[in-house]
Amino acid sequence: MTKSTKLRAAVIGVGYLGRFHAQKYKLIQDVDLVAVCDARPDRGQAIAKEVATEFVDDFKKLKGRVDLITVAASTRSHYEIAKWCLENHIAVFVEKPITVTSEEAQILVDIAEKNEVTLQVGHVERFNPAMTSAEKVLKNPLFIEVHRLAPFTPRGADVDVVLDLMIHDLDVISSLVKSEVKSVSAVGVPVLTKLVDIANARIEFESGTIANITASRVSMQTTRKFRVFERDKYLSIDFGKGSVDLLTKTGEWADGGIPPLNHESWSLEKGDALLAETQSFVDCVRDKKRPVVSGEDGRNALRLAEKILEKIRERSAKI
DSSP, X not given: OOTTSOEEEEEEOOSHHHXXXXXXXXXXXTEEEEXXXXXXXXXXXXXXXXXXXXXXXXXXXXXXXXXXXXXXXXXXXXXXXXXXXXXXTOEEEEESSSXXXXXXXXXHHHHHHHHTOOEEEEOGGXXXXXXXXHHTTOOOOSEEEEEEEOOOOSTTTTSOHIXXXXXXXXXXXXXXXXXXXXXXXXXXXXXXXXXXXXXXXXXXXXXSOEEEEEEESSOSSOEEEEEEEETTEXXXXXXXXXXXXXXXXXXXXXXXXXXXXXXXXXXXXXXXXXXXXXXXXXXXXXXXXXOSSBHHHHHXXXXXXXXXXXXXXXXXXXX
């Protein structure tokens, strides 16, 4: 495939998020958005008209017509759709969580590797300018504290909040710590749905790093705060505002004196993380590069989420 050849793309599932995916493809010059597909013909046809492309009522009709596909349908359909794509040598960008179970995720990873097909998972915070900026100054996290709170919306409510919201931070934490999990403790409560709507998890890694994570979809306002403590350093990220604060110890503190700290803060243009994520996927397909968030990364985040949900169930059974 030459640099001048346009890649042919499609989006499967054009609800709230899938619509944005379709729009992003239209902004990438070396991509031709061939079609969109949705289980609801009325919605699919409306989005197809909006982005000036074709609507198909069955994703299997895309065989032989596309090089890459974004899967933004319901979580429970991810496995079936992504598996079909990979088996037909179509590159896949699947929204988070990669699948419902890590066993399903492993099968997708294996097929992608066997067929040498790109598999990327949609953990968009990795493309947040605040995160990419913070990564440059973080070396050895010792304690991480995260709060991801949001008002309730039906979108994503087909899974527990751990898979809906917390999994974003599980992926980011795993990318920073790069260590095996030693222990997990967690608590979760169903508030508005029959699934867990608010959860807190404490994760200890073999490296000694500890992460404390809270996720809720019953909050009155949106909060996306990520705090990292290292030896002689504290960094705070506000994903929503795109701002970063960094405190660095510059000397030894003397009793009664002013703490020797240097404070830096910077705000970044929020940018378009979804566009950056989509462009990265296109580049990886074209240049046969490993995605920033690979299938293995998506599987690992899901495995950690499963451990948390297991601990929540164990705790609930004792009450």
